[in-house]
Amino acid sequence: MSILVDRDTKVLVQGLGKTGQFHTDKAIAYGTQMVGAVHPSRAGEVVRFEGDTDHSGVSGRDDTYSVDLPVFATMREAVAGTGANASVVYVPPPFAADAIMEAAAAGIELVVAITEGIPVGDMVEVKRYLADKPTRLIGPNCPGVITPGECKIGIMPGYIHQRGRIGVVSRSGTLTYEAVHQLTVTGLGQTTAVGIGGDPVNGTNFLDVLRMFEDDPETEGVVMIGEIGGTAEEEASEFVAKQMSKPVAGFIAGTTAPAGKRMGHAGAIVSGGRGTAKAKIAAMTEAGIAIAQTPSDMGEAMVRALG
Amino acid sequence: MKIHEYQAKHLMAERGIPVPTGHLATTVDEAVAAVRPLIAESGNPVVVVKSQIHAGGRGKGTFKEHPDVRGVNVVTAGVDGGPEAAEEAVRDLAGKMLGSTLVTVQTGPEGKVVNRLYLEQGIDIARELYLAVLLDRAVGRNIVMASTEGGMEIEKVAAETPEKILREEIDPAIGLADFQARELSYGLGLDDEAVKNFAPFVEALDRAATELDTDLIEINPLVVTADGRVMALDGKMAFDDNALFRHPDVAAMRDGSEEDPAELEAKKSGLNYIKLDGTIGCLVNGAGLAMATMDTIKHVGAEPANFLDVGGGADEEQVTTAFQIIMSDPNVKGIFVNIFGGIMRCDVIASGIVAAVKKVGLGVPLVVRLEGTNVEMGKRIIEDSGLDVVSADSLKDGAEKIVELAR
Numbered sequence: 174m175s176i177l178v179d180r181d182t183k184v185l186v187q188g189l190g191k192t193g194q195f196h197t198d199k200a201i202a203y204g205t206q207m208v209g210a211v212h213p214s215r216a217g218e219v220v221r222f223e224g225d226t227d228h229s230g231v232s233g234r235d236d237t238y239s240v241d242l243p244v245f246a247t248m249r250e251a252v253a254g255t256g257a258n259a260s261v262v263y264v265p266p267p268f269a270a271d272a273i274m275e276a277a278a279a280g281i282e283l284v285v286a287i288t289e290g291i292p293v294g295d296m297v298e299v300k301r302y303l304a305d306k307p308t309r310l311i312g313p314n315c316p317g318v319i320t321p322g323e324c325k326i327g328i329m330p331g332y333i334h335q336r337g338r339i340g341v342v343s344r345s346g347t348l349t350y351e352a353v354h355q356l357t358v359t360g361l362g363q364t365t366a367v368g369i370g371g372d373p374v375n376g377t378n379f380l381d382v383l384r385m386f387e388d389d390p391e392t393e394g395v396v397m398i399g400e401i402g403g404t405a406e407e408e409a410s411e412f413v414a415k416q417m418s419k420p421v422a423g424f425i426a427g428t429t430a431p432a433g434k435r436m437g438h439a440g441a442i443v444s445g446g447r448g449t450a451k452a453k454i455a456a457m458t459e460a461g462i463a464i465a466q467t468p469s470d471m472g473e474a475m476v477r478a479l480g
Numbered sequence: 481m482k483i484h485e486y487q488a489k490h491l492m493a494e495r496g497i498p499v500p501t502g503h504l505a506t507t508v509d510e511a512v513a514a515v516r517p518l519i520a521e522s523g524n525p526v527v528v529v530k531s532q533i534h535a536g537g538r539g540k541g542t543f544k545e546h547p548d549v550r551g552v553n554v555v556t557a558g559v560d561g562g563p564e565a566a567e568e569a570v571r572d573l574a575g576k577m578l579g580s581t582l583v584t585v586q587t588g589p590e591g592k593v594v595n596r597l598y599l600e601q602g603i604d605i606a607r608e609l610y611l612a613v614l615l616d617r618a619v620g621r622n623i624v625m626a627s628t629e630g631g632m633e634i635e636k637v638a639a640e641t642p643e644k645i646l647r648e649e650i651d652p653a654i655g656l657a658d659f660q661a662r663e664l665s666y667g668l669g670l671d672d673e674a675v676k677n678f679a680p681f682v683e684a685l686d687r688a689a690t691e692l693d694t695d696l697i698e699i700n701p702l703v704v705t706a707d708g709r710v711m712a713l714d715g716k717m718a719f720d721d722n723a724l725f726r727h728p729d730v731a732a733m734r735d736g737s738e739e740d741p742a743e744l745e746a747k748k749s750g751l752n753y754i755k756l757d758g759t760i761g762c763l764v765n766g767a768g769l770a771m772a773t774m775d776t777i778k779h780v781g782a783e784p785a786n787f788l789d790v791g792g793g794a795d796e797e798q799v800t801t802a803f804q805i806i807m808s809d810p811n812v813k814g815i816f817v818n819i820f821g822g823i824m825r826c827d828v829i830a831s832g833i834v835a836a837v838k839k840v841g842l843g844v845p846l847v848v849r850l851e852g853t854n855v856e857m858g859k860r861i862i863e864d865s866g867l868d869v870v871s872a873d874s875l876k877d878g879a880e881k882i883v884e885l886a887r
Contacts, residue, residue: 292693330822354851427771466779470876
C-alpha cells in the first residue's frame, strides 16, 4: 500500500525557477502525476516538459514523455483547475513559509517543502497556521517523499530505489540514499522513503511516520536515520517500545560532532547538553531498535531486525 | 550568529527594555573617558569594566598575561576616592585587559583576545534572577524560561533543582499574554513594585525575540534593584542565521575576529566547513552523510580533521577551494572524499577532484569513494588521471583505507 504518496497523487509545483523546473522535469520523467505549477510572475504560461522516460519509475510507459504544465498565479486557481491534492515547494526561503500556508488555505492535503533556509520564526507561525487545516506538511529542508514505482516528490535519485517491504524515514538527504541503496542491493527494497528534513521545527516527525508505517500493510520493517539535535528520536523510541509491532533498524549521525556547533542542518546541534547522538542511540537501543554502527551497516541492521 | 553583550544591550534599549547605562571602549583612553559621564549619569560611584567576547563565564575567567585580573571587574575606588580614583583604577585595568587573552570555562584553554571593553554603571542589586526566550523544539514554539536562581549556570539549576525553572509557552498567534507575565512574576516571588515592572519587561523581550528572529535571548542575571526596577545586568543574544537576510543591521554586528578564518572563507564559497582536531580531512555531499563520514572515521580508529559539506552542486572551483581549505590545516595526514551523487553526477565531481589535486598538489594520501549517478564514468576519470588516488567501494571501506594510509 505504501504511505503518503502513490500513483493517484496529483502534484502541483510551487516555484518554477531553475531548481523547481529541473526537479519537476525529473519527477515527470519518473512518472509522477505533475498537474500544474504556481509561479505568479509566469502565470498563464504553459510549460512543456519532454525527454527520455526514467524507467526506474512508473512502469508501462513509452520511452519518451511530453507533458504540458499550466502555470497559475495562485494555489486556489491551480487546485480548481487541476484537482491537485499535493504540492511540492521549491520557493526560495524568504517566501517559502507563505507558499506553504497558501497551499494549506487552498485545501492541499500533502505539502512537501524542499526549501532549505526558512527562518525558524516563520516555521513556528506555519505550524500554528496548519493546526486547524487538513494539510500534512513534510519538511522543510528535506529531500522529499518517494513510493518507488508510483510517485516521486522531491530531489532524490529515483533509480537507486526499488519497490519492496521496508519503510525509510530520515532527517538527512544523501545519508538516506545510502540506506536506500543498501536495501535495494539486499533485495529488501522500500515501500515509501520519507525525508522529514534537517530543520528544528518541521511539519512531520519520526513519530508520525512510524505510526503510518505501523498501519501500512505493505511495510514489514522500518529504517530510521536520525542525527544530533532535539529529541525527536527519543520520542519516536517511546512509540516503538510501546506501540510498534514491526521491527525497526536505525542509525544516528553526529557521534563525533562537537557541542554547540550547527553541523550543516539548522536542526543538527547539541545545545545545553541535550540532543546528543549518545542519548539518542541509548533511547533507541532501549526500545529494541537495531542500531547500525556505521552507515554501511544499515541494510544489515534491518536484515538483523527482521530476524 | 552571536553578538557581544554591549550590542545585545543596545538592541534591548532600542526596544524599551531597561539596561544599565554603558559605554563601549576599544582603547585605554576611551575606557577612562567613560568613567566620569557614567558616574554623573547614574549617581553611582561604582563602575564595572567588562570584557566583550562571545563566550560566557567572563566573571570568573582570568587573563593569561595577568592572572590576577578577571574578565569582569567591579571598580569601587570611586566610592571613597571620587572620580579620579575610579579613573586611575580603570586606566590600570583597561591597560591589562585590552589585547590580553581571557580564559573562561567556555573559551577553552587557548582563551580569547579581548579587543573591546564595556564600561557600565554600578547597580544596587536587590535580587538576581534568570530570564530567557528560546525555542522549545519539542513543541515548535518559543518559550520564556525564568528562575529565581540568577547569576548561576542555568544547566546546573536544571540538573539540580529543575522545579526552580518556570516555563511559559508562547502562542505565536498572540505573543506572551499579560496573564502569563503575571504567572511568571508570582512564581519568581517578586514584590508589588517589581511585578509592575516585570510584565512590560518580559513582554517586550518576547516581542524583541520575534521581531529580531533570535535563536536565544538570555539575561543572566536579570536584576531587581532596591527600588523595584527590573533591569538586564547581562545580555546574550544569538540570531537565526536563516533570518539574517531580513536583518541587515544585525548582520552588520558580526565580529569576524570571533570566527575561524577557514570557516569564514568556506562560507563565502558556499561550502559548509567546521574545523575539528583530528588528522583525516573529509569532503562529502550532504550534512547527514558528512557527519556520518566523520563518525565512521572515528569508528575505524582515527579522528576527523573537519566537517565539510560541499552541498548539492559542487563545481570544479568549489571542489578546489574545498581541498585548499582542508590542506590549510597542518594536522591533516590524509583526505577522504565520500560522494553519493543523486543530482550531483559522479563524473563531474571526479573531474573536479582531478583538476583540484593537480592545482593544489596534495602531499597526503587521498581515498575517493563514489556512488550514484554516473559512478562508472566517475571512477574511470579518476583511474585515467594517473593521480595517486585510492578507490573505495563503500563508506566503511573508504574510511578503513584512508585511516590505514594516513598512519
